[in-house]
Amino acid sequence: MKAITANRLTDGRVIYRTADAEWSTDYNAAHALSDTEAETALAAAERDASIIVGPYLIELGETAPAGQKWRREGIRIDGPTSGTTRPSAPAHTRRAA
Amino acid sequence: MYRYDDYDATLVRERIGEFRDQIERRIDGRLSEDEFKPLRLMNGVYLQLHAYMLRVAIPYGTLNGAQVRTLGQIARQYDRGYGHFTTRQNIQFNWPALTDVPAILEQLADVEMHAIQTSGNCIRNTTADPFSGAAADELEDGRPWAEIIRQWSSLHPEFTFLPRKFKVAVNGAAEDRAGLRVHDIGLQIVRDAAGESGFEVWVGGGQGRTPRLAVLTRDFLAPRDLLSYLTAVLRVYNQHGRRDNIYKARIKILVEALGTEAFIAEVEEEFEAIRESELRLSEAEIARIRAFFATPVIDNPAPLPEAGEPGFRHWLKRNRRAHKVTGLSSVVISLKPIGGTPGDASADQLELIADLTTRYGLDEIRVTPEQNLVLPHVRNEGLHAVWLALKASGLATPNAGLATDIVSCPGMDYCSLATARSIPIAQAITERLEATGLSEAAGAVTIKVDGCINACGHHHVANIGVLGLDKRGEEYYQITLGGAFGTDAAIGSIVGKGLAGDDVPAAIARILETYLELRSDNETFIDTLRRTGADAFKEAIYVAH
Numbered sequence A: 001m002k003a004i005t006a007n008r009l010t011d012g013r014v015i016y017r018t019a020d021a022e023w024s025t026d027y028n029a030a031h032a033l034s035d036t037e038a039e040t041a042l043a044a045a046e047r048d049a050s051i052i053v054g055p056y057l058i059e060l061g062e063t064a065p066a067g068q069k070w071r072r073e074g075i076r077i078d079g080p081t082s083g084t085t086r087p088s089a090p091a092h093t094r095r096a097a
Numbered sequence B: 001m002y003r004y005d006d007y008d009a010t011l012v013r014e015r016i017g018e019f020r021d022q023i024e025r026r027i028d029g030r031l032s033e034d035e036f037k038p039l040r041l042m043n044g045v046y047l048q049l050h051a052y053m054l055r056v057a058i059p060y061g062t063l064n065g066a067q068v069r070t071l072g073q074i075a076r077q078y079d080r081g082y083g084h085f086t087t088r089q090n091i092q093f094n095w096p097a098l099t100d101v102p103a104i105l106e107q108l109a110d111v112e113m114h115a116i117q118t119s120g121n122c123i124r125n126t127t128a129d130p131f132s133g134a135a136a137d138e139l140e141d142g143r144p145w146a147e148i149i150r151q152w153s154s155l156h157p158e159f160t161f162l163p164r165k166f167k168v169a170v171n172g173a174a175e176d177r178a179g180l181r182v183h184d185i186g187l188q189i190v191r192d193a194a195g196e197s198g199f200e201v202w203v204g205g206g207q208g209r210t211p212r213l214a215v216l217t218r219d220f221l222a223p224r225d226l227l228s229y230l231t232a233v234l235r236v237y238n239q240h241g242r243r244d245n246i247y248k249a250r251i252k253i254l255v256e257a258l259g260t261e262a263f264i265a266e267v268e269e270e271f272e273a274i275r276e277s278e279l280r281l282s283e284a285e286i287a288r289i290r291a292f293f294a295t296p297v298i299d300n301p302a303p304l305p306e307a308g309e310p311g312f313r314h315w316l317k318r319n320r321r322a323h324k325v326t327g328l329s330s331v332v333i334s335l336k337p338i339g340g341t342p343g344d345a346s347a348d349q350l351e352l353i354a355d356l357t358t359r360y361g362l363d364e365i366r367v368t369p370e371q372n373l374v375l376p377h378v379r380n381e382g383l384h385a386v387w388l389a390l391k392a393s394g395l396a397t398p399n400a401g402l403a404t405d406i407v408s409c410p411g412m413d414y415c416s417l418a419t420a421r422s423i424p425i426a427q428a429i430t431e432r433l434e435a436t437g438l439s440e441a442a443g444a445v446t447i448k449v450d451g452c453i454n455a456c457g458h459h460h461v462a463n464i465g466v467l468g469l470d471k472r473g474e475e476y477y478q479i480t481l482g483g484a485f486g487t488d489a490a491i492g493s494i495v496g497k498g499l500a501g502d503d504v505p506a507a508i509a510r511i512l513e514t515y516l517e518l519r520s521d522n523e524t525f526i527d528t529l530r531r532t533g534a535d536a537f538k539e540a541i542y543v544a545h
Helices: A035-045 A070-078 B006-027 B033-042 B065-078 B098-110 B143-153 B223-240 B251-258 B260-274 B283-293 B310-319 B347-360 B380-392 B423-435 B438-442 B501-518 B525-532 B535-542
Strands: A002-008 A014-017 A052-059 B045-047 B052-056 B082-085 B091-093 B168-171 B185-191 B197-203 B215-221 B320-322 B328-333 B344-346 B365-367 B373-379 B447-450 B464-471 B474-481
Touching: A002 A035, A035 A052, B006 B033, B006 B098, B033 B045, B052 B098, B065 B082, B065 B091, B065 B098, B065 B347, B082 B347, B143 B168, B143 B223, B143 B283, B185 B223, B197 B223, B215 B223, B215 B260, B223 B251, B223 B260, B223 B283, B251 B260, B310 B320, B310 B328, B310 B380, B328 B380, B344 B347, B347 B373, B347 B380, B373 B380, B423 B438, B423 B447, B423 B464, B423 B501, B438 B501, B464 B501, B474 B501, B501 B525, B501 B535, B525 B535
Parallel strands: B168 B185, B447 B464
Antiparallel strands: A002 A014, A002 A052, B045 B052, B052 B091, B082 B091, B082 B344, B185 B197, B197 B215, B320 B328, B328 B373, B365 B373, B464 B474
16 A cells, blocks of 8 residues: 655645545545555645645555655654654654564 | 955845745745755755755854854744754754745844855855864964855856855865865965965865765965866866766766866866956955954963863863964864764753853854864863853763764754664764773774765764665665775775664774774774774674674
């Protein structure tokens, strides 16, 4: 399964495309798409250029991003894994089962 | 330090107005992202993993107290309470909203700062020795020349769309603390046989995926010819540099492709053609700029404090540097607390540092390529008060130049280009080396960590370099040995297969333990490594594998 992510134009925050074609900062609200649906949905998302920047597809696992970029996408969800703004309870920077 | 004239102030304010309009047009849809991206980059605004990042220019790493205070206010108001100092002597804010950037730029302009040319294929901020104007080993302050280069290169119409970014460094001391040989152009101030000062010119250095040390193109360039010669180099690069392949677009590739002799011949031909043009610097103009950088004069110089707490004595030993003026010292404010994020300073810390800069530092402070700060001019009788204040704010770590004075790029925790995390590795290394006492025992050694081959963290020129890479979705880290940043610049060599992140701190510890076993007398780490060769350390790195 796949989902669509981007950065919000006004502040750059990480956002996900929802089932009703809106955008949410909540990863859990991301619309899970089949491989065949994904490209069509991405083309539709790209038309939101006044709201978003750089939409692309990510691979979904059971509870966290999967595929080669799983860690990068996990960091985009939870925030930095270290440093000054490290979140207290990162949940998505462990590799999906 | 240099103060804006009307031209500078007007240019910066006009640029903010222009960028504010561009942001408005992007948000209301009149500009596409493809149209807007190069415009925001020209104003220092990147889009990273989580947010926009604003890189603010700190010309040749020099700030005054009011500027540092403003950086703290921006960190508190528009970021998440901190700023991140970089290896190129700039500061980055990791969390600003695009819509807030014009207001941030206005605050910066109020204290004569901006973010122009901190990105894009133009001439970037000129690097300088952070101890310029203060160092006991200095021949001449390099900052007037860096300021002349800043004025010449700002919004230079001919050099705004180069094949790739372009970085210049100036060093006026015996020891190269600016990294001349890993810059596109490095300028070393020297004296000729008649005692006249001028520049030794190095061209074609750089790091990234193709690390190269610059080659000497001129052993003496008269000061009046500085801008003519720089223009000649830039013109040859602009004309012949590759634009078809981003990985082969830097001047280092051109110098190598043409060959050093042919490259120099091209530059000399252009130089001769423009040498007597309006680019020639007059004595009056050089004197005008130099006047902004006068050597401090103090009354009643005091000796170094001889007493004090052990912690103070230790901090003086590690973080104080000799000053050219009797009665003054330079001190390194370490932004490398054990287990901390290299280069980060909180808003509270920035405001405290601003106060110290104004009160004890003759209103001047520097950013170093090692991601630390330097108070270049502290009266000796003020050293204890400075230490007490820094200590109370977690800024008195006595590790300047030691292994725990580690350099790290932001890595995958922030950067959209990164292939692996770097900050957690740096943190784990410092914790390990501090807990084992190896940092203090090993003395002078440089460790630098990168999260991708672009090498913003300068791992290529670290005595011990760590490069994070990705292999089928897992991070692994290559170790390099033998790199050096300064006068004895060298590119480190990969010692073998990569390690898992968890194994890196122990491997670094074993490298230092091996050094302590192999060293003779007062030999530094790099001297031992050069004497024995990297193979002597290889077994230590891979002992557990």
